[in-house]
């Protein structure tokens with residue numbers, strides 16, 4: 003197939019086309035190097051579709067797009083029914099039911115997912131088109147990016163960014179952003195910041211006390227959320243930097259958090275900001291009906 007593709011490209015005079023041999027579960031390309039991924043009816047043949055979507059997300063640049071045409075089984079079909087209809091090896095009896103395509107895409111970090119059923123391909127099966135676009139309405143932070151203490155005036159933007167992160171399915175066990183009164187009561191007033199770019203809130207960071215016990219007085223737990231359209235431009239890093247400076251200045255020498263292992267962006271961001279992985283708590287709680295693991299991370303001040 004590669005020989006044929008290369009010959010066709012030569013015949014067409016397409017000197018700027020390159021063909022690589024690889025697996026869709028392990029794409030042989032660097033992180034954030036791809037503008038557009040298209041796929042025509044192969045993902046249903048993979049036995050590990052979450053890996054396919056995670057790999058797609060990894061190699062796409064922020065704002066990149068994934069467009070798929072494929073065969074989709076309706077969510078209600080059992081593994082046996084899927085197999086009977088020839089829905090691919092991922093549907094073998096005895097395997098746990100795979101999450102729906104939309105759920106898998108969300109878990110991989112994709113936003114703005116639309117699935118358009120096309121032709122019926124059997125009872126409960128459709129061919130479907132999944133164009134995916136990440137709206138990129140917010141230009142690069144540029145020199146005007148700044149960190150400000152979070153106030154009530156930022157409430158609507160902060161809660162909207164929180165909800166956008168929740169909706170992506172990999173940020174937290176929470177399923178709805180609370181109202182401002184609950185949000186503000188649960189977090190320490192001293193260590194909350196927003197990032198402002200082009201006059202708008204692009205992200206926030208806040209911390210809560212880990213415990214009321216005296217021995218934990220120097221330990222806080224934090225959350226950081228960046229607007230989906232403002233990601234990949236160093237804003238998460240700026241926010242963590244502000245949090246670290248603020249907590250250290252107040253004598254809080256240990257910052258902790260828990261991250262779903264699927265949240266590659268958050269794990270990488272925290273590692274870049276000097277956090278270490280303490281360990282993984284397995285099947286800690288159910289999230290939309292699925293047991294999920296949590297990776298515990300912490301950053302200890304060099305002063306400790």
Ligand SMILES: CC(C)(COP(=O)(O)OP(=O)(O)OC[C@H]1O[C@@H](n2cnc3c(N)ncnc32)[C@H](O)[C@@H]1OP(=O)(O)O)[C@@H](O)C(=O)NCCC(=O)NCCS
Pocket residue numbers: 033060167170172173174225226227228229232233234235236237238239240259260261262265266267268270271272274
């Ligand atoms: C996690 C999150 C806060 C990162 O914010 P961000 O502004 O996009 O991150 P930054 O641009 O500052 O990235 C800093 C570093 O993090 C890592 N990183 C960020 N996004 C990444 C991604 N999608 N894949 C891999 N690494 C990523 C990189 O190491 C990056 O440094 P680099 O650009 O020099 O390679 C953001 O994705 C988010 O808001 N997610 C939803 C909410 C959430 O999950 N919050 C954390 C809950 S634990």
